[in-house]
Amino acid sequence: KIYLELGIAPKSKLFIQGNGIDLSRFNPEKIPRQEIEKLRRxxxxxxxxxxxxxxxxxxxxxxxxxxxxxxxxxxxxxxxLFLLAATLHLRSDTGAVTWELPAKMGIAQNTLLLKNRSDMERLYLLMDIFVLPTHRDCFPRSMVEAAAMARPIVASDITGCRVLVQNEKTGLLVPPKNPEALARAIERLLQNPALAKTMGANARNFALENLDEQKVCARISDCYQTLLCS
Known part of the structure; x- marks a missing residue:
């Protein structure tokens, strides 16, 4: 968008492609319900x-x-209601959140902070709604995975999230740094499970069409072939 606005290049010469993922791994139909129930317990x-x-x-x-x-x-x-946060805390991270914050806010009893998990595809299936109120992002990997696992998404209305969330179709976009708007969007899906389920299904379809790593690699390869032959 910026390149077009500045006149750096015409639209016909721009190619934008994000990352893809292994949709055979991130496939909600491959994980038995019993495994999710066991993990919940x-x-x-x-x-x-x-x-x-x-x-x-x-x-x-x-x-x-x-x-x-x-x-x-x-x-x-x-x-x-429960909040599940699958996270990690790198030594190089700046602006880290304290692990005690949920307790200080009185929400610790309903909050799970999980570190360094290798069973992400199962954790996604525990979530009724995936939330990412990030302040800035280019192409959030976790949002790609959540879409592939057919989760409805509530995310910040910023460039990186707009690429992955079709507002009102695969999820809801809200202004960043706005907890009130975030709560309203989440509550809308809590009050309308049918809408949440439809958005999740739409997100999975979006992932199948746009986020399959095999298709992504093919598109990038085609782009290079075009450049080499031009």
Whole structure:
């Protein structure tokens, strides 16, 4: 968009392609329901609880404070709601969030902070709604995975998320750094499970068409072939 606005190159000469993933691994139909139920029990999530999920580094710019604030407000109306955060905390990270923050905010009882997991495809299936209130991002890998696992998505209305979320079709986009808007979007899906399910199915279809690593590699290869032959 910026290149077009600045007149650097015509649209016909621009090629933009994000990353793809292994859709045979991130396939909700391949994981038995019993495995998800077992994982739910292992993590201590009640059978009746609905789960919000985030997969991101545990830093401020990923929107954790805003998510915790929105979650605290939602708990007043939905006391059985759970928040699952699959995260990691690198030594090189700046602006890290303290692990004690959920306890300080009074939401620790309903919050799970999980580090260094290798069973991500199963964790996604525990989530009723995937949330990523990031302040900035180029092409969030976790959002690609969530879409592939047919999760409805609530994310920040920023460039990187707009590429992956079709607003009102595969998920909902909200202004960044706005916990009130975030809570409203999440509640909309909590109150309308049918809409959430439809958005999740649409997200899976979007992933099949646009995020399959085999198709992505083929598109990039075709682009190079075109350049070499021109």
């Amino acid at each position: 292992e993590l201590g999530i009640p059978e009746s609880a609905r789960v919000l999920g985030i997969v991101a580094r545990y830093v401020l710019e990923k929107g954790y404070p805003e998510l915790f604030t929105a979650f605290k407000e939602l708990l007043k109306k939905y006391p059985d």
